[in-house]
Amino acid sequence: MSQVLKAAFLGLSHRRDVYRFVMRHDLLRNMAWRYVAGESVEDAIAVAQTLNSQGLRVTLDHLGESVTSATEAAAAADDYLHLLDEIAAAPADANISLKLTQLGLDVDPALAHFNLSRVLERARLHGRRLKLPDDEIFVRIDMESSAYTDRTLSLHAALWDAGARNVGVVLQAALYRTGQDTASALERGVRVRLCKGAYLEPAPVAHPAKSSVDRAYAELAEQLLLHGRYPAFATHDERLIHHIQDIARRERISPDRFELQMLFGIRRDLQLRLARQGYRVRVYVPYGRQWYPYLARRLAERPANVAFFLSAFARESLLSRSARSAGAT
Ligand SMILES: Cc1cc2nc3c(=O)[nH]c(=O)nc-3n(C[C@H](O)[C@H](O)[C@H](O)COP(=O)(O)OP(=O)(O)OC[C@H]3O[C@@H](n4cnc5c(N)ncnc54)[C@H](O)[C@@H]3O)c2cc1C
The missing domain is CATH 3.20.20.220 (TIM Barrel)
Known part of the structure; x- marks a missing residue:
């Protein structure tokens, strides 16, 4: 199961919307400083x-x-x-x-x-x-x-x-x-x-x-x-x-x-x-x-990191989708 999560996460990490998501969130940016000097x-x-x-x-x-x-x-x-x-x-x-x-x-x-x-x-x-x-x-x-x-x-x-x-x-x-x-x-x-x-x-x-x-x-x-x-x-x-x-x-x-x-x-x-x-x-x-590709590989190594990241990303995607459809009406 953890290999599946890792694969899903590494695949996702190449997408531009995921990159933008990381850059917008201080919490995720701050995670980089655990791994980067x-x-x-x-x-x-x-x-x-x-x-x-x-x-x-x-x-x-x-x-x-x-x-x-x-x-x-x-x-x-x-x-x-x-x-x-x-x-x-x-x-x-x-x-x-x-x-x-x-x-x-x-x-x-x-x-x-x-x-x-x-x-x-x-x-x-x-x-x-x-x-x-x-x-x-x-x-x-x-x-x-x-x-x-x-x-x-x-x-x-x-x-x-x-x-x-x-x-x-x-x-x-x-x-x-x-x-x-x-x-x-x-x-x-x-x-x-x-x-x-x-x-x-x-x-x-x-x-x-x-x-x-x-x-x-x-x-x-x-x-x-x-x-x-x-x-x-x-x-x-x-x-x-x-x-x-x-x-x-x-x-x-x-x-x-x-x-x-x-x-x-x-x-x-x-x-x-x-x-x-x-x-x-x-x-x-x-x-x-x-530091982004390096951070993505480090996050992918821990199931807990991946689960945390994917749920935050899914939540935000859902929110922005419902905001878009609300705006369209
Ligand atoms: C000095 C160094 C150089 C490397 N160079 C390369 C390279 O050139 N090419 C390449 O493909 N890979 C490289 N890697 C990464 C390596 O391939 C593994 O992806 C990484 O080391 C995790 O595997 P592990 O051997 O620690 O074992 P795992 O079984 O993944 O982890 C063992 C334990 O280490 C801890 N741990 C591991 N990763 C993390 C994490 N991200 N966050 C928190 N805790 C963690 C956990 O306690 C885990 O239980 C390098 C790793 C090191 C240490």
Whole structure:
């Protein structure tokens, strides 16, 4: 049932009337600030420094996706260069996460490649200056819907083959193909963040039930932990985190050989507890003005959020329909 609600909600979230509804309602806008650090780079750095002071690492995401022109893509890359400058100046213990459609993947893959190369170069430059381990500020390419998986992995492979090492990928346990993608990442020594997958996917490509996604996650996590290069496990699912901890203990894999990653605003108690126990915990901190698609994905993950949202939207739609028909008489 919760999968059906999630699908209905994610489908609805693309409609313009739903977008306008969210923007009109302070309550919903305010829900965004639970998950998003703020609109400016200063907000993001301030949150990163607070989290750092609590023993948590950070990855910063300047929100934005699906740009439709080369100019917008170049501006998004410039924003990331500025973010890297600010991370280095602060300094903050922060990596960055970005989306290729933000850097122009839909316009032209060569454009996204060019923009990402500029970002990687700046990340290396600051990494060397700050004398960070491996001379790098690490750059993670977030994974978008399955329509982008091939193009994202190909672009990463091209950079990797050209010698870039401060860049990693995300694989989604929800997709059937992820077993093969994991095997090829392991073979090449690519750094992987494993997540469940936040997008509404067509039946032929993705596990239909949450329980099978969780099973796939557990299996993939074991492979990455045993054979991967500094894997990152992105989840708030305590059962999966225990599973990862159990394997690490059994195989004598020390906690500095992997990361546990969680989203800003979700399970803060667990983030702090794990960090206190000596695990490396990295918090994904998004910021920026284009927070709506990110908020929609976070709301879709909780049945309670979805039910609340859908009932408010239905109520307002009914009210405005009856107001329109009253006006017509
Ligand atoms: C660091 C990080 C990076 C990510 N990067 C990507 C990416 O690149 N591509 C991608 O497709 N997905 C990404 N995701 C999202 C991921 O795919 C899941 O959609 C999301 O993490 C929820 O799944 P879960 O593993 O926490 O498990 P779930 O079973 O969904 O949740 C486990 C528990 O976590 C809590 N929880 C989960 N979500 C919420 C929420 N929204 N609000 C409040 N509580 C919640 C609840 O207590 C829930 O019971 C990322 C997630 C993280 C943590």
